[in-house]
Amino acid sequence: MDLEVLNGLLRPKSIAVIGASNKKGKIGYTVVENLIESQYQGAVYPINPREAEVQGFKSYPSVLDVPGDIDAAVMVVPAKFSVQVTEECGQKGVKGLIIIASGFSEVGRKDLEEQVVKTAHRYGMRVLGPNIVGILSNSDDCNASFAPFLPLPGKAALVSQSGALLIAMDASTYTRRVGFDKLVSIGNMSDVNFADMVEWLGQDETTACISLYIEGLKDGRRFMKNALNTSKPIIALKSGVSAHGAAAAASHTGSLAGAGQIYDAAFEQAGVVRASDLNNLFDRTLALSLQPPMRGDNMLVITNGGGVGVLATDAAERFGVPLRFAPEEVQTELKKHMPEFGSAKNPVDLTGMAGRDWYQHSVQYAFAHNWVNGLVVLYCETAMTDPMDIAQGIEEAVRLSGITDKPITVSFVGGEKSDTAMRWLVEHGIPAYDGPDIAVNAMAALREYARNKELANMEGPRFSDVDEEAARAIIAKARENGCCNLTEIESKKVFKTYGLPVARTEMATSEDEAVRLAEEIGYPIVMKIMSPDILHKSDAGGVKVNVKTSAEVHEFYREILKNAQAYKADARIQGVAIQEMAPWATEVIIGSVNDPTFGPSVMFGLGGIFVEILKDVTFRVAPVSPDQAFKMLEDIKAGAILAGARGEAPKDRQALAEVLSRYSQMITDLGDEIAETDANPVLVYEEGEGAIVVDARIILKEHRA
């Protein structure tokens, strides 16, 4: 990372506003006004050849006329001037460009954008935008944007791909009481993208939590890598996940990838916490920016109302952090601070009689107890208690406990007094929400963060007994013939170079060869028509299974050819495949796509109905280690079948995980060549008996003629 350059761009010590104006209503006016109003302490250089002064600052005809150094140049001049201005900025030694102007790729002028970036890079500059609102930073007193004011101060940084949303969220930070140190509008991402922002914010000392509104990533893999390397929580709201508009795909696996599936996998693999909607982004950001991760599964709920306690219990299950009963000793201690009819289980119900003291004692004890990994405190406003009193009791308990490495979230349900008390709690570092479900959801985010971080891992150990060169040779040969789809036999050959167990399959181009191959492989065998023009072999009468004798091979060879001709007279026939007949077993499907954002990604599911009707599949960005692959087997809803449900013997999941891992390595290594693949079916035998790929398909990328 070009740290110094990015610091200049994102925390500039001096700013030129190119297109600065004295005319109210112009963006060039607003940006200068905002710099003044935010009390920016750095140098401000308006650039406008037609003005001597802009809003009290001396104005310059060009950046080249500015006497001092310029860290960042905010460009609000029309797009057509952008290349020239960039050139001048480069000559001046500007570190970064904040291009607010629109009129670039969003209206089809990608060429202009590329020219700007190329010019900027020639001078070592980085470009934010174009088509953005600008940047806002509380810790730098810097509003270099046309958003009206700095956000409510806080510890999170928001990076938004939507400018309109950033402006609206800016205003919203005050009404929602969720603070941000920085807001960064990222727009067209011609140069600086989410991957860069995650990397830079990861080392930025004024940022505690990275909050992202993403419509689509560029360079998904670098984003994942940078996210993995960051020691700060990252929360992402990804929009555009509805099926409406998902692209058509060539393979089975492709059609299952849909709009959101691979993003889901990638975020989980990279340790990124998800937000379900806009409010959830605010709510979870608040928790992640104020509290440490929840490093275990034991969440304790303390409440003064049974109703909200039950709602919290339901929510806990819904959000993946189900409640467990507290151990005896915890219950015994908590029983001391509640009436007889209270409950010390979990939720701990102090009853409506609970005042500050009971809350404070219970919270202090529970928060300090080893069993508790995270504490959710609920309060229903009553006529007898003062919400502020309760809030102060909670805060004092947390402080006196001396515990700083486990999280607490709070919910008060009530009116103005509760709102005020919750605001006070947030100001004192304790996230508080107006619904029990939300407090639980926020705690779930802290748990997800810890859990994702533990599991997050992109690289597994590589298998060394693979022959990438041989695979590439097979592909190259197929390309010579102008093919974009490998035949089943070619596909299987590629699979074998990566140590994948495949049912042996050979091409026979005559009856005699068929018999010879059948005898070499050993009966029974399967015979299949091989033709690039016949995709549905069974429909064409082109498949014979359980062929047991040479006489049958002769007979079926002729029959298959006859059927094929009857099915499609002009079909090009390559021959008849002679295939080892694997004994039947549990069918699974492995497949892959080469995702435009994340690259090679592997899919796993159970065969037949499970994939086709129930869509019970799971994806990972490749490669995956055998351990991660094993987790994929457990991830699908039907996972119990492989573990040996309904009295059946467990299947060889170890072998299957290795197959998946090798498969993922293959599609990664050959990611420049392979578009999509299917291994369908793969048969999995009982433990110790392995697995075998019965049918295989590789679709190549179209990048070569």
Added chain:
Amino acid sequence: MDLEVLNGLLRPKSIAVIGASNKKGKIGYTVVENLIESQYQGAVYPINPREAEVQGFKSYPSVLDVPGDIDAAVMVVPAKFSVQVTEECGQKGVKGLIIIASGFSEVGRKDLEEQVVKTAHRYGMRVLGPNIVGILSNSDDCNASFAPFLPLPGKAALVSQSGALLIAMDASTYTRRVGFDKLVSIGNMSDVNFADMVEWLGQDETTACISLYIEGLKDGRRFMKNALNTSKPIIALKSGVSAHGAAAAASHTGSLAGAGQIYDAAFEQAGVVRASDLNNLFDRTLALSLQPPMRGDNMLVITNGGGVGVLATDAAERFGVPLRFAPEEVQTELKKHMPEFGSAKNPVDLTGMAGRDWYQHSVQYAFAHNWVNGLVVLYCETAMTDPMDIAQGIEEAVRLSGITDKPITVSFVGGEKSDTAMRWLVEHGIPAYDGPDIAVNAMAALREYARNKELANMEGPRFSDVDEEAARAIIAKARENGCCNLTEIESKKVFKTYGLPVARTEMATSEDEAVRLAEEIGYPIVMKIMSPDILHKSDAGGVKVNVKTSAEVHEFYREILKNAQAYKADARIQGVAIQEMAPWATEVIIGSVNDPTFGPSVMFGLGGIFVEILKDVTFRVAPVSPDQAFKMLEDIKAGAILAGARGEAPKDRQALAEVLSRYSQMITDLGDEIAETDANPVLVYEEGEGAIVVDARIILKEHRA
């Protein structure tokens, strides 16, 4: 419904406060104070033998001393006096008791509660509570509770089983700006329960929407019936739906019923809209109390920001109201009020340049257009536009359109100005929310309401070719033998009385009888050990399938008996069942439970893995008509299998729906006898070929010795 009595209880013209007090801090003080502060216009009679006057009102020793009529008596005296006080109220001719006092069934004194209700009923009185907060009504200026003030006025009525939550929600109505006309605390529901409240609120002219917080219903069927008969929207937040704590069950079906499944079914069947959490209850109540139902699937979204538009699109899919593109003519018209780079598809993106005029034109046109069934208007606060201006444009457009039979919801994302504008919208009858997802969710509630109302139906036409008497005779005979579980043969006999197709099964108690029966039924047959002590017949070596000759029958008869003895020496052997061997087909499972809340409820799922591992089942409160049963077949995730997926022939769903419907009638008619049932498997053949119950199980209720 005893309308006059309930009116007296819930909208009293005169109130006695039994236990009224002059001591601040006592509930008897608070209730009188609240009646004064809410400016209650009816007569108030404090009852306290030790005071001459309470807070300015003349006090009486007993209700019997009060000169005028008393509609409602609020009881705050200790539980031990409740029966005597009830007696006096009865003698006085009080209509209803509002028993705030606790110390009844919630602390194990169900007896006391029953005595009070019995006494009250003797005098024709109804009882609300005990263990409640009281009742609050804006339209009656009546706060007969210890909640501190009347809620923000509105058109909804909230009935809450949790008192603490009611008080907290009361305060919360002001901060959330969601108005209620009434709040009713229902507590222990010793007499008046949710079914009563739904019925009474259904005819109450000051209630437009019925909002319920439910922990558990009493008398679920009457609740459903009353909900069905109500022409007002009902929205319910049901807590306690987590698996944690679901009861153990005897049958397969029972174990699948879980905590929430039958509630889900019952609410849908009764046309009740669900709330997912507390905030959602407020949000949906606001929409349902202000807007008409959405009577079609076409929801149009108008926005000034692409970001919130995409979020709304995602939310639409998530909440079951996916967006469709607007027709050409609509797009052409809308295109007139946006710049070139706007979009007239759906979402309609007016762009950030949109001011009041564009909003107003678009909203007015779209709202009036026939294609649009519901309109969601989104706005992101910008520096250039005034939120109040936009709000007024939207309101005026709706008003000028003259349309009142379709719904609109709004979301503004922004700061204080947006909040103020949204408040103004709500005051003008347009529900407005601070997130696009919430506005879409609220519209989804209005769609659910319309859809549920269309589908809602508890009664189908009855099959008349059933023989309930014969079924009861079989059960009675089984009970004579002290049995609580019918044998397979007995179960099948009961099934047959309801016209269910069962695989013929007869009991053989000797080898010769076995052969005779086998020949009567026709080979091949199935032979099964019949013993109340052997549940897992296969494990005991007690099953032989595909038995083809009399020689085999002889041989297997001996073998089965030998195996059974080896398996369990002291097992009571009834004989060997000789069963018609139905040709194999698609396996499904039908079952039932007798739910403590809703009574007989029928379950459907696909056999084997689908039920046991994927839990892919659906429930309905019985009975269901064949049409409703057909919908069950489509409801499960694997439903496509029955429709004929993957090139297979469609299954006989018509026949299966009839089986389900007859089954549901059977368990309903015999609901006093039957606890749980399983028909597992039921085999379904191709269209026109019917279905057959292969194995059957009936578990009786334990109510008779």
